[in-house]
Amino acid sequence: MKMRALISVSDKTGIVAFAKALRELGVEIISTGGTYHTLQQEGVEVIGISEVTGFPECLDGRVKTLHPAIHAGLLNIRANEEHQKQMKELGLENIDMVVVNLYPFKATILKPDVTLKEAIENIDIGGPTMLRSAAKNNQDVAVIVDPADYAVVLNELKANKEVSTETKFYLATKVFEHTANYDSMIATYLRKQRGDYSLPEKFTMTFEKVQDMRYGENPHQQAAFYQEVGATKGTLAAAKQLNGKELSYNNINDANGALELLKEFTEPTIVAVKHANPCGVGSGKTIFEAYKKAYKADPISIFGGIVVSNQNIDKQTAEEMAKIFLEIVIAPSYDEAALEVLCAKKNLRVLQLDHIDYVNPHMLDMKKVGGGLIVQDKDLTLLVEEDLKVVTDRAPSEEEMKDLLFAWKLVKHVKSNGIALAKEGQSIGMGGGQTNRIWATKQALEHGLEFLGKEGVKGSVLASDAFFPFDDCVKAAVEYGITAIIQPGGSVRDEDSIKVCNAHNIAMLFTGMRHFKH
Structure with a gap:
């Protein structure tokens, strides 16, 4: 049976190889805009979207896939006789696979000088619509939003000449996660553009996985670290790890608390934290003096703890730190000689965090509770x-x-x-x-x-x-x-x-x- 795939991607990673593999399996390919030209230039036989719709792409490409010939091809239920009768009467054909990823809205809004007009132009309309149509009809249509799934689909097509029901359902689930993320980013961005930082009636945020963890607070708990989109300046999510093992759940929680306290100070300061509680804090004329004060405040608890600095770490300070077992050291910068000292301890997690003193004035504090979420402004005021x-x-x-x-x-x-x-x-x-x-x-x-x-x-x-x-x-x-x-x-x-x-x-x-x- 003839299969047809509609391919329209902004992220073209691996798309040429995937399309060529589909053609070798006899899959007919429909494409649009830049993707169409990319595939054609690479020698992939491809049908333009206008050949299917009988309608030209228009309005600077804003309208090309929003057409009954596309969405009927995606949404008709193959086992529904009335649907098939209507498809035949209308002279429409099935689309069995959709390969789409969306306009780069996230990359656009993260650019330093992006305008509201540019951001809005990168809100995809046709892409999410096709994805949702295909995902809704997942018993009949395979829909791919992530290049990482190209191999999964190809392997099943080569082995069984079709994509399994289970895989199509998995892919559909991934689509709705993706479009929910995309819409949440847009809504959050537009609210900020209006200067609206109130707590909305419907609270939606999006986070992206940074890493899976071996376990959570305890070995029997599953855990992962997610970062907030576009709000990581001065936070642990923006840190660059220079040495040591991956951060654990407890490491991240404790280090976050240490950084929040550190941001209260402008003078050279060291904060030592153990189990999310500060155990030693010192300020001085130099960061070495600050570290000595923090250490002497509690030389027992700092052992196996987390140390954060708001100043560059020099060799002298690094040598003092290296005398004891520490889990993590975080600073905005390090002298080369200091890094040599610290990185000689292979398990010591050494992190560099630019803008370590930055405080986001619109940060929220959230706690998950059974059946809900409590949200408040971050406690950013020291006193009046x-x-x-x-x-x-x-x-x-x-x-x-x-x-x-x-x-x-x-x-x-x-x-x-x-x-x-x-x-x-x-x-x-x-x-x-x-x-x-x-x-x-x-x-x-x-x-x-x-x-x-x-x-x-x-x-x-x-x-x-x-x-x-x-x-x-x-x-x-x-x-x-x-x-x-x-x-x-x-x-x-x-x-x-x-x-x-x-x-x-x-x-x-x-x-x-x-x-x-x-």
């Missing part, structure tokens, strides 16, 4: 300076104020209930993920005491991600020599905490803004 309020008799000193703002950046990224201690550009102790605030406070204080001693904790400042419901946290801070506290305020018992601070000459600052992180 006009809302800062000294509530104690004593105001913070200039140095304390620097430390308070440093600690406030830290606690914003510590799991709630969260407490962070800081002094002189160094995290002193952090307590996070506790079910009550006093436990988080004691955890942070004891953490600092263990690694930096009494003198290390004494004179540090404390940040709390939410208000103190009681004065117990302030009383604990007094015992360890904390000199200043920053917290949102707003508790009905705020006055109790303020009285304890005044009695012990502790300065307290209210921000009027909390930073829960769950």
